[in-house]
Amino acid sequence: MAANTDSRSNDLTSEELIRRAADLIPVLKSRAPHTEEIRRVPSETVQDFLSSGIHRIGVPPRFGGLDVDYGSMLEVATELARGCGASSWCYALWVAHSYLIGHWPLQAQEEVFGEGPDALCSSSLNVGKSTTQQVRGGYRLNGHWEFSSGCDSADWLMLGLHGISERAFFLVPRSDFEIIDNWFVSGLRGTGSKDIVVEDAF
Known part of the structure; x- marks a missing residue:
């Protein structure tokens, strides 16, 4: 991964999340040909998203998510797209669905995020x-x-x-x-x- 980060901090700011996304651009660029070849986001890239904490933008705060606005996700996705458009697209969808689940009944949220915020x-x-x-x-x-x-x-x-x-x-x-x-x-x-x-x- 491009940066050593503490993904479990719940006080990450929008600025820090955008910076972490920008730090991932070089490695995403290097993996882009492989991403196209295997026709999916590589597991290493998914793990980078999880380790950096940028996926938790959409997770409800009660389950370890971050209290930042939806626009921050769009800015993070924009940075990721500078490295790999396909990976950015999937990132944005995963986070958007976490936002949606956060508006479902609590039982559904617990089913998805009850064991932690890393569910996609x-x-x-x-x-x-x-x-x-x-x-x-x-x-x-x-x-x-x-x-x-x-x-x-x-x-x-x-x-x-x-x-x-x-x-x-x-x-x-x-x-x-x-x-x-x-x-x-x-x-x-x-x-x-x-x-x-x-x-x-x-």
């Missing part, structure tokens, strides 16, 4: 070819979704489904979804925006 969430919010069945205690989910950027590194997915009476979003843990390796494109290959399949998840 990707998504495919188009309802796609999905079905939802209401059963005792919850819902039974099945479906196929497209274009889930950053899914290879995600601990959770936020999926759009046809709800019982209206469209709904569901959080699905990594154990309940399959990644289809079909992201073969000419641009932004490193985003790993692959298809997702869920079969009979509760």
Whole structure:
């Protein structure tokens, strides 16, 4: 990593987060060809994001997140993009989803961040070819979704489904979804925006 940082500090300022992102530019540039080659954000880059603490911008403060505004994430993402556009794109999505989860009921937040602030969430919010069945205690989910950027590194997915009476979003843990390796494109290959399949998840 480019800088020795204490990612667990909860008093990181926007300025410090932007500086840490800028420090990552050289290593992101050096990895950019490999990122395109493997068609996903490398695990080393994901770990750099986690170690630097820049991902915690979107995590609710009660779970170790940072009390900084959404605009700071955009500035951090802008710095990261100077090194690797694909890595920056996935970073911004992971943080944006953390922000969204912070507006869900507390139980959902605890499911995602209860063991710490390093959980990452990707998504495919188009309802796609999905079905939802209401059963005792919850819902039974099945479906196929497209274009889930950053899914290879995600601990959770936020999926759009046809709800019982209206469209709904569901959080699905990594154990309940399959990644289809079909992201073969000419641009932004490193985003790993692959298809997702869920079969009979509760």
